[in-house]
Amino acid sequence: MDRQIQSFLNKTSVICATIATIVLASLLLHTPETCIPDKSTHSSLKFPRSTCDLSHRSLTTLDKKNRRLWSTSAWLNKVRSFSILFREAQRLSLLANSSKALCLLAGAGQEVMALNQIGVDDVTGIDLVDSPPLVSRADPNNLPFFDDVFDIAFSAQFDVVLFPSRFIAEMERTVGVGGFCVLVVQERTEGEVMDIVRLFRRGKFVDSKNITLSGWKMTRIVLRIINSTSI
Numbered sequence: 001m002d003r004q005i006q007s008f009l010n011k012t013s014v015i016c017a018t019i020a021t022i023v024l025a026s027l028l029l030h031t032p033e034t035c036i037p038d039k040s041t042h043s044s045l046k047f048p049r050s051t052c053d054l055s056h057r058s059l060t061t062l063d064k065k066n067r068r069l070w071s072t073s074a075w076l077n078k079v080r081s082f083s084i085l086f087r088e089a090q091r092l093s094l095l096a097n098s099s100k101a102l103c104l105l106a107g108a109g110q111e112v113m114a115l116n117q118i119g120v121d122d123v124t125g126i127d128l129v130d131s132p133p134l135v136s137r138a139d140p141n142n143l144p145f146f147d148d149v150f151d152i153a154f155s156a157q158f159d160v161v162l163f164p165s166r167f168i169a170e171m172e173r174t175v176g177v178g179g180f181c182v183l184v185v186q187e188r189t190e191g192e193v194m195d196i197v198r199l200f201r202r203g204k205f206v207d208s209k210n211i212t213l214s215g216w217k218m219t220r221i222v223l224r225i226i227n228s229t230s231i
């Protein structure tokens with residue numbers, strides 16, 4: 001009698017263990033499904049089951065947000081305005097498709113997109129707040145780049161910087177000899193332009209021009225880097 005009960009219990013535990021193994025195996029085998037990009041409209045109703053699933057979801061959200069932003073007329077107009085400015089820079093040989101470009105205080109990245117659209121692929125956009133995928137977070141007063149690594153540095157936000165000489169020092173440090181620094185500022189007289197030019201230690205004034213950018217009257221200032229950083 002005792003032996004029969006013992007054998008029954010053994011069988012039961014073997015069956016239970018088998019069921020548990022099957023359930024566990026099926027759970028494990030099913031997990032990867034959540035990593036397969038899911039285009040179904042019900043994805044928001046799904047319970048996030050893995051980190052893979054979570055990162056996929058946040059990327060989709062970002063993509064959607066960017067697609068919406070990049071199709072607004074304000075965005076498109078600003079990108080068009082920057083494209084005109086950069087095409088002129090191409091004509092003046094300040095910029096080539098192969099140039100390594102740095103955009104300082106690039107906001108949401110309109111100028112980065114404009115450069116990409118006219119054929120400049122190697123563009124780094126930075127601002128105090130990141131705006132992926134076009135703009136990364138970095139301090140313009142303490143740039144996380146080596147000396148002389150860019151061919152051109154650009155900023156349309158010099159008017160609002162807190163430490164103008166520090167900003168200029170970092171901007172020109174990262175541009176190699178023969179490269180250019182381009183600033184677009186609110187319209188300035190020639191004397192005011194020279195006050196800005198004097199902040200540069202390595203750059204030689206090339207020219208300034210009054211332009212219209214997104215409907216605003218601005219002055220574009222160009223300097224060429226002539227002295228190496230090691231002086």
Ligand SMILES: *[C@@H]1O[C@H](CO)[C@@H](O)[C@H](O)[C@H]1NC(C)=O
Binds near residue numbers: 119
């Ligand atoms: C630069 O790239 C643009 C866009 O890809 C192209 O149309 C243009 O011809 C290129 N310019 C040169 C000089 O290669």
Ligand SMILES: *[C@@H]1O[C@H](CO)[C@@H](O)[C@H](O)[C@H]1NC(C)=O
Binds near residue numbers: 188209219
């Ligand atoms: C730009 O406009 C300002 C103000 O009208 C003027 O003083 C300056 O000379 C102009 N600069 C150039 C380069 O034409």
Ligand SMILES: *[C@@H]1O[C@H](CO)[C@@H](O)[C@H](O)[C@H]1NC(C)=O
Binds near residue numbers: 200202204226231
């Ligand atoms: C470049 O260096 C030379 C020699 O040190 C100096 O005289 C000159 O002012 C510098 N140029 C600029 C634009 O800083």
